[in-house]
Amino acid sequence: MADSESVLDYPIPNPTALEPPPEWARxxxxxxxxxxxxxxxxxATLLTRYADVKQVLADPRFTRQLDTRAGAARVAANESGGVFNSSMASVIPQAGPGHRRWRTKVGRWFTAKRMAALRPRISAMAEQLIDEMVERGHPADxxxxxxxxxxxxxxxxxxxxPNSDRDRFSYWSDTLLNLTKYDQAEIDAAQAAFVEYMSAHVAARRAEPGDDLLSSLITEDAEDPMSDEELITTGLGLLVAGHETTANMIGKMVGMLLSDRSRWEQLLENPSLVRTAVEESxxxxxxPGVGLPRFISEDIELSDTVVPGGxxxxxxxxxxNRDENAFDHADEMDLSRSPNPHLAFGSGAHSCxxxxxxxxxxxxVLDVLLRRLPTLELAVDASELERVEGLVVGGLATLPVRW
Incomplete structure (x- = not known):
């Protein structure tokens, strides 16, 4: 049991891949x-209460770019490129007007309206991947x-x-989110290969714009253009932030819903719950992974404790997100929970x-799976599911299923 003097090794291990560490509640x-x-x-110092985590994440005084601060802790002995500490991260300001400029420009592509327009393409991709999985037969991962x-x-x-380069992007994403899985030489090589690829890709988009995010950033802001470095770093940020996290969340979400079959049945009976089921997942x-680090630059009081600057x-x-003071019946999965002000995407100016x-x-994905594979079930007991190790974001190593 932790007290104010003991030092916990972190991350805290989970009893199983889908259950939280009992230490969280304590x-x-x-x-x-x-x-x-x-x-x-x-x-470092670990925050576990909803109010404290939300306060720190939303406070613009506290930076997430740890390598700019003397005395800031390193998360891993060999830090990955682009998540916590990266020389490329300095290309895009982490706060202030420069950060707001970048978020405004890129954020135009991530409106709910634009994402709704993307849904048919995403659905078609999911259909293709499910077709291929079904053709190979079950059990499947x-x-x-x-x-x-x-x-x-x-x-x-x-x-x-182009579709032919998808596998290279998968490898780069995996490598750049490393904590222990790859050595520093592999991480450096992956980042160098990504920058080389994206440099050529940005040049090609400048010469011949298409209907994509980079092209719009190049063509729509002629009076305040992004530099090549900014465009490359934007590509890196989207890959690192947008691939592995969502990839793992798809597996975890389906794993949670199938670990108690009544949850899946509830969605089959009432598909209109898909939206709230995603939020509850x-x-x-x-x-969820190691969490988000912040460097506290001045004293702050949290839960009656003064955390010193530095x-x-x-x-x-x-x-x-399991805090009983923020969520009724926090340890129960309620697929109809609403409102659901969880912090999975962070809070404040740096929210996802x-x-x-x-x-x-x-x-x-959930819509398509429910429609295409209503008999989907876990091919192993939920307690046998294993966590993926060595990456910043948490996930399942495999999700064996049958139908």
Whole structure:
């Protein structure tokens, strides 16, 4: 049991892939501002209460770009390119007018209206992947067959990348989100290969614009153009933020819904619950990854504890989303829960830019699966599902299913 003096090793292990660590509840109750040791060996402070996590994530004073701050903790011994610490991250300002400019430009592509227009294309991609999975027969690994490829197909589509390069983008995404899975040489090589590819791709789009996000950023803002570096970094950000997280969430969402068969049956009987079921899956996710780090630049009081300036805090959205003070019956999965102000996409100025896209992908996948494979079920006991290890974002190593 944690107290204010003990130091917990972090991340805290889950008892199973779909269950939260029991420590989350104890920490929220007894030690909501806890000392932790990160995989790098550096110490930081863990926040587990909803109000504290939301406050820190929404506070513009606290930076997420840790490599600019002396004394900031490293999350892993070999940091990945583009998630927490990256020289490329400095191309796009992390706060202030420069950050708002970038978010405004890119955010035009991620409106709910635009995502709704994308839905038929996403649905067609899901149909194709399910066709191929069914043709191969069951049992099948739904993560490998559908969850992993679909989001990278969507990102490639947004960036105007040809279908033949989808596999390369999958590898780059996997590598750039590393904590322990790849060595530094592999990470550096992947980032270099990505930058080389995107440099050529941006040049091609400047010469011959298409109907994609990069082309629109090049052509629509002639008076305030983005530099090549900004466009390349935008591509990196979309790949890193938009692929692995959604890929893993597809697997976890379906795993949660099938682990208790009554949930799947409820959706079959009432498909109109798909939207709220997606939101509840995001809230209920017990394996969301390490959380979001922030560097506290000045003293702040959280849960009656003064956190001194110069502290790195890790915001656990997973623990916050199970906070009984924020959600009635927080430990129950309620597919009709509404409203559902979960923190899966963060909060404030740095909340996930692509959340409308993620929601569209998750809702579309669930719609298609319910229609195409109503008899879908887990091919193993839920307790046998294994977490994917070595990546910043949490997920299932495989999702064996049959139908």
């Amino acid at each position: 920490l929220r109750r007894e030690c909501p501002v806890a000392k932790i040791r990160l995989p790098s060996g550096d110490e 739904l993560r490998a067959a559908l969850g992993f490829p679909l989001p990278v197909w969507v990102i490639c589509d947004l960036l105007g990348v 995001l809230r209920f996710d017990a394996n 502290t790195t805090v890790m915001c656990s959205m997973g623990a916050a 830019l692509g959340q409308a896209l993620a929601r569209t992908e998750l809702q579309t």
